[in-house]
Amino acid sequence: MLKNDEIKSVLLAGVGGQGILKASDIMCAVMMEAGFDVKKSEVHGMAQRGGCVTSHVRYGSKVYSPLEKAGSIQTLVSFEKMESLRYLHYLGKDSSIIVNSEKINPPAVNIGTMPYPADIIKYLKKKFKLVMEVDASDLAQKAGNVKTANIVLLGALASLMAIDQNIWEKIIKKTFTEKLVKMNLEAFQLGINA
Amino acid sequence: MKVLMSGNEAIARGVYEAGVRFAAAYPGTPSTEILEEFSKYEGVYAEWSPNEKVAVEVAIGAALAGEKALAVMKHVGVNVAADPIFTVSYTGTNSALVIVSADDPSLHSSQNEQDNRNYAKFAKIPMLEPADAQEAKEFAKLAFVLSKKFDTPVFLRSTTRVSHSKSIVKLGKPVAYQDKTAITFNPEKYVMVPALARLRRVEVEKRLEKIKQYAETFRENKMEINDRRVGIITAGMPYNYAKEVFPDFSYLKLGMVYPLPEKLIKTFAKKVKKIYVVEELDPYLEEQIKAMGINVIGKEIFPYTNEFDPGIIESAIKKHLKGGKFPAQKIPSRPPNLCPGCPHRGLFYVLGKQKVFITGDIGCYTLSYMKPLQGLHSCICMGASVGMAHGMSKALKEKGKGKVVGVIGDSTFVHSGITPLLNMAYNKSDALIIICDNSTTAMTGMQEHPATGFTLQGERTKQLDLKLLVSSLGIDNIRVIDPYNLGETKEAIKEELAKDGPSVIISKRGCVLFKRKDYATENPLKIDAEKCTGCKVCLGLGCPAISWQKIKPKEGSKQQGISVIDEGLCTGCGLCAQVCKFGAIS
Known part of the structure; x- marks a missing residue:
């Protein structure tokens, strides 16, 4: 459990359409049910047109800011493989990373002007102690629908957190x-x- | 009961709890959800007005009839509505009138980053600024109390971070609605001709003086005295950021950012040794506080641009960077893009290949300025494409003949494109205007408008006939095309550009994400790998469903790769099949 004045921050990141906002809503409801104060922040509006989507979820006994500062996110859940690299400045050396194997090509990769970054997991593992790659689409298929990939990733996140599974x-x-x-x-x- | 709410949901809830049942708005990020959420409550009247000026005027009318009324818009919407706002400040509101301005520091989805706190001072209208969802709900209620008490319109200012962040809100018991509507006459107060407006002008100053007194003891102007060495004066979301990193400092958190409580600020200044003013965008508080003769530190250490976060405030005050250990990696960006199957793609694919200047407007199609389409060369504000195309064509004279096109969406055209198009007919313009009619307000998430034929509640209503409207404005050359047909689109543009006088093309096809799927096709196309020569012409459409795949060149061939269609994304619009010269796509 958290110490009295401790606040935990999780960053969910990916691409519009991956169910990130739904996942962060569920996470907030869980934290509220578990008795924490919780705030979350997200940017949407232009997101459905394939842009980056991020959601900060912060919980503790009293949370002021819905945004975490650089260097202080405890856990990054990247719903798309290369998106994990975009937010490393938010992490500290003890941060954990959960990263989905799914690749969604950005426009520059689609039209062949830039390559999709290579060796992402290798790079992350070199820099961080806990890097968990999850093939969420594959597991979601097994659950019955590829659209449940966001919930697979929430499960992976839950396995790193001390919150009762029943909640x-x-x-x-x-x-x-x-x-x-x-x-x-x-x-x-x-x-x-996973 | 406690629930998790976004700032926007909380504003809607607060307005409802205040017993308000009347609201008008035009959609715009980050304000859109306020009216959408409000409209879901029982017994309310809520409308999408064609633009923000109309929304405010509708709300003024309701207020004068005795109904408490709300008008909602994004920051730039207040520019459109500024005309009635500056004068309803003189007349007062009879009942109550609250105007929500949702600002967008960091320009997450806007064309500028203006700080609308300046409007409060400029229009002499009090402004409240909440810092989270709970406050958003409470301040919405307080805004109506203030409006009624002082017979003044009241601004409620939000920012993207307040509107779109969620936090725990304690719901209150809604005040029962009371019908106090009646027709009353008071021309001395509501007819703003010079002789009467001069009298009201004096009343405005008297009112402001009273509200200043009220602000001194206003319960949401809060002083927290802790460590007396450092005091922070702040308002809205930056309060949370500062509190996060400096929980032990003393704070003066202003719930009302106009007018300011001078005595309270001076009292606070005496209690602390050193004062920082923490505010995003303009030195709005800082300048007024300095004018009170108080020494504060502000924009010499804090940025003018973009929204803050706790780290920005911490590093500015501590004067050293305590950011992340790992620099963000340089990886391909992910700009928002036109969707697969977007009807704008065909139009802008053709336009991008013409040697013409294309004045653009606000909407999804603005995204076509990017590579590879590059089908748009300017974007200033709602409706600007039409006036600018006319002005450019007039200035260029013969050089501009057949060289200037303005593009504008259907919702944007209804918002503010009609008057400049009327001007084009009146002043004998020679430019071509294309209305990109996808039959919805797509960028903000599929809102209805007069030309869709549906209301906010999804009820059928009189549908604006764009063709008939354009014709009645005095435009003789009008044609309707289907942008999924590249040949027809190209021919229509060439022919209309060659004509004398103004022309209008209505490029008509429903948004591919549209809930009423009148036009949608569903059969994904495939690329025949044998026939694909790797010429990359189809990639020029910039469709997210088509990507380039490298292959090992075959014997005697220089071909480096082929195009591939992602069947999960493809909607079968058929544009790529039309541009492929080798019949490889079907």
Whole structure:
């Protein structure tokens, strides 16, 4: 558990359309249910047109800022492989990184003017102690729908956090319609085990 | 009950809790969700007005009829609405009128970064500025109380970070709606001709004096005395950033940023040794506080541009950088792009190949300025494309013949393109205007407008006929094209550019993300790897669904790669099949 005045910050990052904002909403609800003060910040508006999406989630006994400062994010969850590199200035040497194997080409890579960065995981592992690569799309397929990849990644995140799994599952049940609950719980569990 | 809310959801909730049931707005990031959320409450009247000026005028009318009213817009929307705002400041509001200005420090999705706190001082209208969602809800309620109490419009200022961050909000019990509407006559107060406006002008100064007194004890102007060595004067979101990194300093947090409580500020200044003014954008508080004769540190150490975060404040005050250990990596950027299947793509693919100047406007299509389309050469503000195309064409005279095109979206055209188009007919223009009609306000997330034929609530209504409107403005050359048909599009542009006098082309096809999928096609196309010669022409469309894949050159061939279509992204619009000279795409 957290010390009284400690605040934890998680940065969720990826590309518009990957379900990042939904994932950060679920995470906030979980933190609230667990009794924390919580704030989250995101930028959207132009995001649905393929731009970068980020969401800071911060929790503790009292949180002022919805934005974390550079160097102080504890955990980065990158929903797209190369996006992890874009936010390293937010991390410290003890930060953990969860990174999805999925690659989404930015325009410059699509038209062949720039290469997609190579050896990303190798680079991250050299710099950080805990780097977890998750093939979220593959696990999401196993859960029944590739669209549950965001919940797989939440599961992976939950495995690094000391929050009762029942709370996560309670909020997931609340978030989705009955038809989709089972699939998302399955995706969450696959993420925890990943 | 406690719930997690965004600042925008909280503003809507606060307005509802205040017993307000009337609101008008034009969509604009980061303000859009306020009206959308408000419209979901039981028994409210909420409308998308064609532009912000109309929204404010609608709200003024409601207020004069005795109904408490809200008008919502983004920061640049206040520019459009400035005319009625500056004069309703004189008349007062009879009932209550609150105007939300959602500013966008860092220009996350705007054409400028103006600091609308200046409008409060300029128009002599009090302004409240919340710092998080809980305050957003409470301040929305307080704004209506202030408006009623002092018979003045009130600004509620938000920023992107307040509007789009979420925090825990304690819900209150909504005040029951009371119908106090009636027709009352008071021409001395509401007819602003010079003789009467001069009298109201004096009233405005008296009112401001009263509000200044009120501000001295206003409960949201809060002093927190801790460490007396350093005091911070701040307002809104920067308070949270500063509090985060300097929890032990003393604070004066201003909930009302206009007018300022001079006595309170002086009292605070006496209690602390050194004062920093922490504010994003302009030295708005700093200049006024310095004018009170108080020595403060502000913009000499804090940036003028972009939003703050806790790190910026910390490093400015501590005078050393305590940023991340790892520099951000240089990797390909991910600019927002036109969607796969976007109807604008075909139009701008053709336009980008013409040797003409294309004045642009505000909307998704503005993104076509980028490579590879490069189909747009200016963007100033809503509606500017039409007036600018006319001005450029007039200035260039013969040199501009067939060389100037203005492009404007359907929602933007209705917002502020009609008057300049009327001007083109009236003043014998020679430019071509293209209305990119995707039948929605796409950039802000699919809002309705008069030409969609649906209201905010999705009810059918009288649909504006753009062709008929353009014709009645005095434009004789009008044609409607389908931008999915590149041949037709190219021919129409060439022919209309060759004509004398103004022309209008309506490039009509619904947004590919549209909820009413009138036009959408669903069958993804494929590229035949055998037929693809690697000429890269299809990549010139800049479609996110088409990418370049390197291959090992075959014997005797120099071909380095082929184009590939991502079937998960392709909507089957068919543009790439039209540009492929080798019949490789079907």
